[in-house]
Amino acid sequence: MQDKHSFEILEIMGDSVDLTGDGGVMKTLIRRAKPDAIVPSEGLPLLDVHYEGILAETGEVFDTTHEDNTIFTFELGKGSVIKAWDIALKTMKVGEVAKITCKPEYAYGSAGSPPDIPPDSTLIFEIELVACRPRKGSSLSSVSDERARLEELKKQRELAAAAKEEEKKKREEAKAAAAARIQAKLEAKKGQGKGKGKAK
Numbered sequence: 247m248q249d250k251h252s253f254e255i256l257e258i259m260g261d262s263v264d265l266t267g268d269g270g271v272m273k274t275l276i277r278r279a280k281p282d283a284i285v286p287s288e289g290l291p292l293l294d295v296h297y298e299g300i301l302a303e304t305g306e307v308f309d310t311t312h313e314d315n316t317i318f319t320f321e322l323g324k325g326s327v328i329k330a331w332d333i334a335l336k337t338m339k340v341g342e343v344a345k346i347t348c349k350p351e352y353a354y355g356s357a358g359s360p361p362d363i364p365p366d367s368t369l370i371f372e373i374e375l376v377a378c379r380p381r382k383g384s385s386l387s388s389v390s391d392e393r394a395r396l397e398e399l400k401k402q403r404e405l406a407a408a409a410k411e412e413e414k415k416k417r418e419e420a421k422a423a424a425a426a427r428i429q430a431k432l433e434a435k436k437g438q439g440k441g442k443g444k445a446k
Contacts, residue, residue, distance in 0.1 A: 265337060271330045272347040279339035286336060290378035291322045293335055302368035317376060328353050338375045346371045
């Protein structure tokens, strides 16, 4: 608990927070989110972000979503982005803007993945967390899906109940028919007996 608290104090002061403990990923708060803002979680792993990527050595912007106002979406913790992003975005809230400085080992390393990023580059990202969403097909996917599913279950239950009712009715009719047949046989026997008696 102490750690989280000291994190918050550091962020309030606008200092950089060392997210990895080795200076590999440093976070500086630029704009605070509302206190009740949503945070990424197991149930909300799809993140929408605006960002600008800068080479620390030259200050050159190598990638940005601001020019065409696009949103970049990725799933947290799946390794689809550089390590620094998975680490930093876990600590952000929707509406927050932060500056993330990442050492090469938390960025593209010595490979220098995109062609415009030299190997062993320290990168600076200004990231805004725009939204957190559930994965498609997860239980939160949509209220209307859930409603439709419940409606379907209800329909199936009603059909099953109706079928049972029908079955019960048929059984009762069959019982009544059988009873009527037995009754008719008894009547017939009685009638035959009387007839025989008269004949004598």
